[in-house]
Amino acid sequence: MTTEQLTTGQIARPSAIGSFVSDGLTVAKRNLIKIRRVPDLLIFTTLQPIMFVLLFGYVFGSLAGSGASVQAGYREFMMAGIFTQTIIFGATITGYMMAEDMQKGVIDRFRTLPMHPSSVLFGRTLTDVLNNVIVLIVMSLTGLIIGWRLHGGALHALWAYVLMLLFAYALSWLFAFVGLRVRSPEVVNNASFMVIFPVTFIANTFVPSQNMPSVLKTIAGWNPVSTITQSARENFGNLYALKGNPQPTHAQVDKQTAYTWALQHPDLYTLIWTVVLLAVFVPLATSAYKKAVAK
Amino acid sequence: MTDAVTADGLVKHYKEVKAVDGVSLRVPEGSVLGVLGPNGAGKTTTVRMLTTLIRPDAGSATVAGADVLRDPQEVRRRIGVSGQYAAVDEHLTGRENLEMVARLYHLPRGEAKARARELLAQFRLEDAANRPTKTYSGGMRRRLDLAGALVARPPVIFLDEPTTGLDPRSRGDMWEVINDLVGHGTSVLLTTQYLEEADRLADNIVVIDHGQIIAEGTADQLKAQVGGERLEITVADPALLDQAGDILAGVGDGAVETDRHSRRLIVPVSGGTQSLLAAVRRFDEASITVQDIGIRRPTLDDAFLSLTGHRAEQSEQSDEADVDNDNDNDEQLELAR
Numbered sequence: 001m002t003t004e005q006l007t008t009g010q011i012a013r014p015s016a017i018g019s020f021v022s023d024g025l026t027v028a029k030r031n032l033i034k035i036r037r038v039p040d041l042l043i044f045t046t047l048q049p050i051m052f053v054l055l056f057g058y059v060f061g062s063l064a065g066s067g068a069s070v071q072a073g074y075r076e077f078m079m080a081g082i083f084t085q086t087i088i089f090g091a092t093i094t095g096y097m098m099a100e101d102m103q104k105g106v107i108d109r110f111r112t113l114p115m116h117p118s119s120v121l122f123g124r125t126l127t128d129v130l131n132n133v134i135v136l137i138v139m140s141l142t143g144l145i146i147g148w149r150l151h152g153g154a155l156h157a158l159w160a161y162v163l164m165l166l167f168a169y170a171l172s173w174l175f176a177f178v179g180l181r182v183r184s185p186e187v188v189n190n191a192s193f194m195v196i197f198p199v200t201f202i203a204n205t206f207v208p209s210q211n212m213p214s215v216l217k218t219i220a221g222w223n224p225v226s227t228i229t230q231s232a233r234e235n236f237g238n239l240y241a242l243k244g245n246p247q248p249t250h251a252q253v254d255k256q257t258a259y260t261w262a263l264q265h266p267d268l269y270t271l272i273w274t275v276v277l278l279a280v281f282v283p284l285a286t287s288a289y290k291k292a293v294a295k
Numbered sequence: 296m297t298d299a300v301t302a303d304g305l306v307k308h309y310k311e312v313k314a315v316d317g318v319s320l321r322v323p324e325g326s327v328l329g330v331l332g333p334n335g336a337g338k339t340t341t342v343r344m345l346t347t348l349i350r351p352d353a354g355s356a357t358v359a360g361a362d363v364l365r366d367p368q369e370v371r372r373r374i375g376v377s378g379q380y381a382a383v384d385e386h387l388t389g390r391e392n393l394e395m396v397a398r399l400y401h402l403p404r405g406e407a408k409a410r411a412r413e414l415l416a417q418f419r420l421e422d423a424a425n426r427p428t429k430t431y432s433g434g435m436r437r438r439l440d441l442a443g444a445l446v447a448r449p450p451v452i453f454l455d456e457p458t459t460g461l462d463p464r465s466r467g468d469m470w471e472v473i474n475d476l477v478g479h480g481t482s483v484l485l486t487t488q489y490l491e492e493a494d495r496l497a498d499n500i501v502v503i504d505h506g507q508i509i510a511e512g513t514a515d516q517l518k519a520q521v522g523g524e525r526l527e528i529t530v531a532d533p534a535l536l537d538q539a540g541d542i543l544a545g546v547g548d549g550a551v552e553t554d555r556h557s558r559r560l561i562v563p564v565s566g567g568t569q570s571l572l573a574a575v576r577r578f579d580e581a582s583i584t585v586q587d588i589g590i591r592r593p594t595l596d597d598a599f600l601s602l603t604g605h606r607a608e609q610s611e612q613s614d615e616a617d618v619d620n621d622n623d624n625d626e627q628l629e630l631a632r
């Protein structure tokens with residue numbers, strides 16, 4: 001009887017990798033169902049970026065000058081910045097959700113299941129990517145409606161999107177770690193607003209950073225938010241939109257806007273950040289997950 | 296007989312707090328062990344160590360033959376856990392919750408669906424199966440959570456306070472479900488603050504307080520530790536108390552305790568119902584009117600009081616002069632939370 005009981009209770013043992021992927025997808029599926037069921041989240045995901053594009057485009061656009069074409073130029077200029085800021089906010093969802101799952105005991109349950117220890121995090125961060133893809137599509141359509149155009153070709157544009165998603169993905173792991181270490185989901189929300197607003201504003205996202213006061217100018221010059229934006233601007237062919245003359249992509253480096261090594265090599269610099277973030281926070285988040293229990 | 300769960304000298308300290316301080320226990324296969332203790336006794340911490348959620352500072356444990364410290368993943372394949380708070384995803388339906396858990400136990404898709412359907416029926420959640428669980432009552436959530444623990448038909452189940460916070464009816468439902476499980480040979484470790492629950496469900500009980508086991512045995516053994524049966528009577532006429540005391544001295548086998556204020560007399564007896572009948576006969580012969588008479592066995596509550604020096608449930612009121620001891624009074628259980 002003993003042995004029979006033990007064998008009926010035993011569960012098939014998939015390979016570690018197989019379990020990692022299939023468990024991760026199961027978790028991602030759960031998160032997607034959640035996005036569908038909680039309307040706030042869906043609205044947040046789709047309406048907020050639209051609002052940002054319109055608000056920033058028309059309010060800040062009026063600062064750029066009084067001519068209609070100047071203002072249209074600003075709207076083209078700032079699209080890359082808004083994309084960057086929005087996908088960075090998208091990465092915080094992981095932090096919020098991990099903290100919520102901890103609080104509700106869902107992580108406790110997952111951790112008593114024979115799952116691969118990283119698969120919950122993998123599933124969760126993957127959901128952010130899907131979420132961000134939806135957001136990028138909605139924002140791009142909104143942008144096209146208000147006159148934003150790609151001047152650099154489809155492949156370059158695609159690369160710009162991929163780079164943004166990669167960087168946001170790495171950030172999701174950072175936020176997963178934060179979410180696992182704080183006491184409640186609200187903490188993640190408040191903390192991320194406090195950090196993300198300054199980080200995304202002290203950059204070339206909404207205004208050219210070369211005109212900033214010197215300290216801010218230096219910070220902005222090395223801020224990965226600036227380099228993602230810079231790369232996207234180049235690839236979208238929006239780099240000179242402010243000056244009213246859209247340029248083909250990868251024109252010779254503009255010494256004025258690209259005043260640091262990071263801004264002169266925005267793709268490489270962004271990729272380095274992405275790799276470093278992943279190298280640091282995948283192990284940190286995984287180890288935090290392995291110790292996480294509901295308070 | 297083999298043991299489904301063994302724990303030896305488990306210790307977990309949080310800074311000053313000795314959450315668990317040397318707990319050793321056994322759950323023989325196919326039996327239910329009740330871990331009984333008040334809030335903060337260390338029950339959840341013990342369960343978390345046994346279910347691989349936290350690493351003990353010292354000690355060792357095996358579950359279904361697998362070593363908790365050396366082979367946690369193997370342990371996870373053989374256990375089902377229902378934590379202190381129902382860990383169901385409130386935005387998912389009951390069915391989606393169970394299917395997800397089944398998939399995470401690596402059941403193939405078709406089997407996962409079938410198993411979810413089966414459990415929803417077994418736990419009477421069919422009608423609510425396609426509703427998000429945030430519309431469920433506390434009792435339904437609890438049942439769903441327990442169903443999640445059973446998805447892979449694990450040989451060992453851990454239930455941390457499965458009925459805390461439930462109304463008496465849902466508690467009764469839960470007890471039925473758990474009894475059913477045990478009937479099928481599953482080994483269960485359950486924790487509870489409710490003496491009655493341990494009495495009802497557990498084959499063996501360990502009483503835990505301040506992270507240490509202070510008593511263990513069957514419910515009857517624990518009760519016996521506090522002493523045997525006593526005969527209690529209340530007489531109508533206070534003037535006859537002394538005469539009644541003399542009669543009881545003849546029936547019982549110990550000193551008679553007299554409470555003049557409540558006109559109550561208590562004496563230890565060994566003859567059970569025989570002693571009761573003898574007393575009734577003699578009072579009748581002496582024409583003494585008896586208002587109330589009964590054999591009182593010590594309850595687990597008495598046992599807890601005498602073992603720990605405090606009651607199991609702080610908020611519990613002292614019991615009234617109710618002499619009968621074998622009813623299931625839910626009222627006194629409602630207060631703890």
Ligand SMILES: Nc1ncnc2c1ncn2[C@@H]1O[C@H](COP(=O)(O)OP(=O)(O)O)[C@@H](O)[C@H]1O
Nearest residue numbers: 309312314332333334335336337338339340341
């Ligand atoms: N993560 C933790 N950090 C600090 N103290 C804890 C932690 N977990 C439990 N404790 C403390 O350990 C003691 C036992 O807690 P617990 O095992 O939850 O008791 P029970 O489940 O019996 O109510 C309590 O005093 C509790 O405050």
Ligand SMILES: [Mg+2]
Nearest residue numbers: 338339379456
């Ligand atoms: Mg507890």
